[in-house]
Amino acid sequence: MTDSAHFTARAAELRASAEDVLTRVTRQAQALDAVKSRSGTVQGSATSPDGQVHAVVDSTGMLVGLTVAGRPDLGPLIVDTVRTAAGRARGEVRALYQGLVTDGLIKKVPEHVPDAPPQLATPPTPPPVRPRRVADEPEDEQPAGFQRDAW
Structure with a gap:
């Protein structure tokens, strides 16, 4: 084989190898783009064993939804x-x-x-806080030395 034929054959081998590499890299880039696109929309959710709490997180683990049974106002407040x-x-x-x-x-x-x-978009309004009345406190939770009858 002459030098010219040898160089031509080697150039063809290198060209084929480069095309293979380019094809693989292109496929990898497309696959990575597809996964990045889909992974951004992934959500996970879980419900407590008693069914009282349901949470939803996005692909980064950020809390995006929360439902607390009996307290529809509480979930959005916690999420925010x-x-x-x-x-x-x-x-x-x-x-x-x-x-x-x-x-x-x-x-x-x-x-x-x-x-x-x-x-x-719309931050939730916190629920009103009802202060505890003295009558709501159990007798055993009174501070030491406190006598209700002394008033």
């Missing part, structure tokens, strides 16, 4: 409170990484650092 707390924690973590970006130690905030969760 948890989302607010998570947003604050996530904001602090993002700020720590942003400081590294500002100092030139890293180029960007890593993708795994989540953004703050979006706030609910």
Whole structure:
């Protein structure tokens, strides 16, 4: 085989190998994109053994729904409170990484650092708190030295 034929054959082998690699990489990228897209819509849910509480979380574990039997007002209030707390924690973590970006130690905030969760469209109104009356307190929970009859 002449040098020219050898180079032509080798070039054909390299071209075929490169096409195989490109095909595999393209398939992997498409599969990864599909999984990323679907994983963002995954939700998990669970109900307590007694059926009193039902919770729903998104793909990151963020609480997105909560139902408490007999208290329809309580679930949305808890969800909003948890989302607010998570947003604050996530904001602090993002700020720590942003400081590294500002100092030139890293180029960007890593993708795994989540953004703050979006706030609910209409924050729930907390239920009114009914103060306990003295008559509601059991006798054995009275402070030491307290005598109700002394009034």
